Amino acid sequence: MPINLPENDKESCLDSSPCCGAENTLARLYGDQSIARERCIQICSQAKRIEGEELTAEIKAFKAVADATRLKILKLLSEGELCICEIMLALKRPQSSISHNLSILEDAGLVKERKEGKWCRYSISSEAVIDMVSLAGCFKIK
Numbered sequence: 001m002p003i004n005l006p007e008n009d010k011e012s013c014l015d016s017s018p019c020c021g022a023e024n025t026l027a028r029l030y031g032d033q034s035i036a037r038e039r040c041i042q043i044c045s046q047a048k049r050i051e052g053e054e055l056t057a058e059i060k061a062f063k064a065v066a067d068a069t070r071l072k073i074l075k076l077l078s079e080g081e082l083c084i085c086e087i088m089l090a091l092k093r094p095q096s097s098i099s100h101n102l103s104i105l106e107d108a109g110l111v112k113e114r115k116e117g118k119w120c121r122y123s124i125s126s127e128a129v130i131d132m133v134s135l136a137g138c139f140k141i142k
Helices: 007-015 023-030 033-050 056-065 068-077 084-091 095-107 127-136
Strands: 111-116 119-124
Touching: 023 033, 056 068, 056 095, 056 127, 068 084, 068 095, 068 111, 068 119, 068 127, 084 095, 084 119, 095 111, 119 127
Parallel strands: none
Antiparallel strands: 111 119
16 A cells, blocks of 8 residues: 655655664565565654654543543543532542542543532533543453
């Protein structure tokens, strides 16, 4: 399958020979030097795109989800907006624990708060979070 890369990526990769030092290894893997060369160009191009990315927001989001209570809160909120007292009842956890975990989820950008009089109602911040929660359900160990 041909790999479509911007010309400047191909040129910068082709400047070095072999591209990133992996071309011969890839040739043994694929059994074809031309496929290995194209694959090497693609890998170098991808590496240049992600080089220097901090991924801070992504890391913060995944760390926030890496807790059973917070994941349960997200699953509840994926079904609709709730106040702290409703989350407390559902999870049988004290208010301090729920508030602490909601704060972490909010700080990670996964949950948003809406004031309603003296009450705060919480909801999922975006469809991407619902997708993230759904994906987490796929990792059940049997």
